Amino acid sequence: DTAVSQxxxxxxxxxxxxxxxxxxQNLGHDTxxxxxxxxxxxxxxxxxYNNKxxxxxxxxxxxxxxxxxDKAHLNxxxxxxxxxxxxxxFCASSHYQENTQYFGPGTRLTVL
Amino acid sequence: QQPVQSPQAVILREGEDAVINCSSSKALYSVHWYRQKHGEAPVFLMILLKGGEQKGHEKISASFNEKKQQSSLYLTASQLSYSGTYFCGTEISGSNYKLTFGKGTLLTVNP
Known part of the structure; x- marks a missing residue:
């Protein structure tokens, strides 16, 4: 069920x-x-990225x-x-022209 | 250029109303509003498009003055769940749909 995962x-x-x-992302977004x-x-x-x-x-x-x-992955x-x-x-995704962005849960990076 | 949000912070009692403002020095195509709770991801609330169309949340409304390049988010009869940081994101034409976010407004709703 997760929409955008990180x-x-x-x-x-x-x-x-x-x-x-x-x-x-499993929302079918292209961006x-x-x-x-x-x-x-x-x-x-x-x-x-739009369509890679x-x-x-x-x-x-x-x-x-x-x-x-591919369209569903961004590293x-x-x-x-x-x-x-x-x-x-944070990673996010959207349909290119609609631009309502859905955010992933975030990755907290700590550099020591 | 980053939009300017005001106020920086606001404290309400449950049931009170609040207005959060967002202004830009550039001509805008659209304004997006997001809410972020502590430790969580920003969540989409509302998009206001040039020309007057808006889409978003049932209990939250917003306005977009294209000439003044300003937007306001109206939170009425606030609930405890409204607490969080509110961000406006502005989009200018020809920017490949790039959003530039303001510094955020911290809203705290107390019982």
Missing amino acids: TPKYLVTQMGNDKSIKCE MYWYKQDSKKFLKIMFS ELIINETVPNRFSPKSP LHINSLELGDSAVY
Whole structure:
């Protein structure tokens, strides 16, 4: 029944490590997003894919690389993790022209 | 550019009303409202489109003044379940449906 799911829910890792977060949606949407929410709750878009094509690429360090193997999946790989990467990362999905976005439960990343 | 929300926080007693405002310096195509409870994901409430169409929640209403690039969310007869942080997300034409969110308004409803 889960609409947008993310794994893992929590991720604790050391600086310099590489980690991935996975997202899947079963809503039949064609557009998926990654957002970062910092400690002050500021919700900022990072990337968006429409039908596996990157359509939004905000000013994000090259260490962040999204990949969309198909319309239902969007993954986020982060290289050389830094302290400032600590945040909650939300995946979301929508129909491209309707743009009502449905958010996943979030992944809380803590970099030590 | 990030929309500006006001107030930053509001405290209500159950049954009271509240208005949350969102303003942008750019011409908007649509405004989206979300509510986020602590430790949870943002949940869609309302979308207001240029031209007056709106879709969303039964017990929450909103307005969109296209000329002033402002939107307001009206919460009437508040319930305890309304507590949370409310975010407006603004969309400008030609942005590939990108939403830019405000800093949020923390609403607390007390018994």
